[in-house]
Amino acid sequence: MAAYDADSSAGGDLAYDPNFVPDSVKTFVVHLYRQIRDKNVYEIHQMYEGSFNRLTDRMFRESPWPTAEAVAPYVDGDHVFCLLYREMWFRHVYARLTPTPKQRVESWDNYCSLFGVVLHGVVNMQLPNQWLWDMVDEFVYQFQSYCQYRAKLKNKTEEELQLLRNFDQAWNVYGVLNYLQALVEKSNIIQILEREKEGLEQFTVDNGYDYQGGSNVLKMLGYYSMIGLLRVHCLLGDYRTGLKYMAPIDLSQQGVYTNVIGSHISTIYHYGFANLMLRRYGDAIREFNKMLLYILKYKQYHQKSPQYDQILKKNEQMYALLAVCLSLCPQQKLVDENVSTQLKEKYNDKMTKMQRYDDEASTVYDELFSYGCPKFITPSAPVLDEPLTNYNQEAYRLQLKMFLFEVKQQQLLAGIRSFLKIYSTITVTKLAQFMDVDEATLRTILMTYKHKMHSTDNDGKIVSNADIDFYVDDDTVHVVEAKPTKRFGDYFLRQILKFEEMISELEKVQLD
């Protein structure tokens, strides 16, 4: 795929003229502009997801759309519309072509202008949540892509290096984080969610839309920026702070974040991954399980969607991470049957290997972690004067190393678990003999098991993740199997609501 630079019209079979606006594009922008002005969210969504992609497939598979300057005359030169159009323009280049270094920087400028306008509070539109999510998602994606790009210095031309020197503020990590945080703050989204708990706001019920003639743009960008902040912090390796940003959203419930599938998956994927790195295996397993079950049930409805490939990719990554979690912390009861079947199909052999905790196990952990993990970044600016190297893998290597070190520490626990499954009581001496270690070492192993299987939650409380537990009385180990917890309360609540829904449906039925 050739990189199309607006300056040259060479290359490819189609000579790209950035200023030529085909009739279909003219019609498209005129209609889109009108729908935005009339705040017809449904129509906007149809055009954004449907028409835009159809036109892309027909005419812009291998070249960019006409520039914003070229279409401006058809939309009264509207400044905000052009910013929105340009955002879609760059997103298309990233998705179908390869952005040039200059385009990367220009896209950053466009986001600055666009977010600047929104933060000033002067945007009075209603846009579909899908679009607003895509904006934040793409913003973080392009940041990640730029960090990867500028960390590969070895084969860069002098021109490219000069560009990096001149535009050192582009995609600056402080800038990215500050924009996301500003959107969260300016939109007041945290206060809105708090007030909603007291029944003073209709945010979730209205899916973030404003039915009083106002705008949903700042609010929703603020909401999605919380997820954006979670994602950026995962890329930096700061899992605890990432999770803190998600605190205002109750992930045990449906919410606005579940209504756009992209945002649902991104949230749960990063939340689960952060919990995995925080050793909160139980939480990670629970969330991955829910998400994978959802995808299993509903992915057929998204087959035509432009996000389908992404959905499938994240699906596979989450299975890999789930396999890792379950090998470190066997908790089969937390996993739904259907998900479990899929998991066994994909990873049965590998999970058996991982639970052996030997060197081969390490290789498998490495493989699955590397497949499932996010694309970590090095946030610092590149040093452009020394011998130029590629350091884009450094961040990933660090996280992988830390993870494998943790796995190795848990290697001691391999033998223990199998013995705890068989015995209900056993002396320390005997158990040490069976495991071929001395007594002191065995006591160490028992304490390690306890420490590793209990994690600290955000409030400092100790939570057990163990399926098999024990306590020691002087020199005897007493094994306790965790009782399967029947969640009656939850079950009844769900059934009550379900039946209530059914009854109201039935009451609507008119018999002729």
Next chain:
Amino acid sequence: MAKEAQQQVSYTVEELVAVNPYNPDILADLENYVNEQVSSQKYSLDANLCLLRLYQCEPERMSPPIVARILIKALMAMPAQDFSLCLFLIPEQVQSEEQFKTLIVLSHYLETARFRLFWDEVAKNRSLLESVPGFQQAIEAYAVHVLSLTYQKVPRAVLAEAINKEGLALDQFLEYHVANSGWAIEKSQGRSQLIVLPPNEFNHPELKKNASDSVSYEHVTRIFPVLS
């Protein structure tokens, strides 16, 4: 007066971390705050993570002594996982420096409950660790915590090794906890003492509340419209 001024600074730092964390100008304040945490035996993981993130973005401004202090404070926070959370943000080349390698080894010993090896290593690195007051007590607290997860009754020798106390010092330690923490001492079959630790849900499974079945208030409010 001086104390008030000090409180003023720390209040401002916590605020900064909450409101404006992505700002290289607060780096010096955060470094001072680390030193303050050490000298007044306070601790703030969020402020320290914020500083480590800033170091990540501007590696030339990183100060190894400050990072060492952050890591020691994180060790003292065990069983919380703060030490690895900090390591996630420290580049590999930095981690391979001598003092950090030592700290990583110490963390490894604590994570795998190898207390004997841990205290031996501490003895070899007194200068590094003595600069942080409260270190000894914090690790003792962690050791007691792990023992409380594991044992209903723990042999004296095991406790002694875990907290690195013997003879008179150990007796004083036991006296204190018998008086204040609900410990008890038994004789075990003519051999040495057995320390009976207070029951909790981890060493006495029958105490485990079936908390997962309790329904939160917010969830119950969902069916109020139905019930009315």
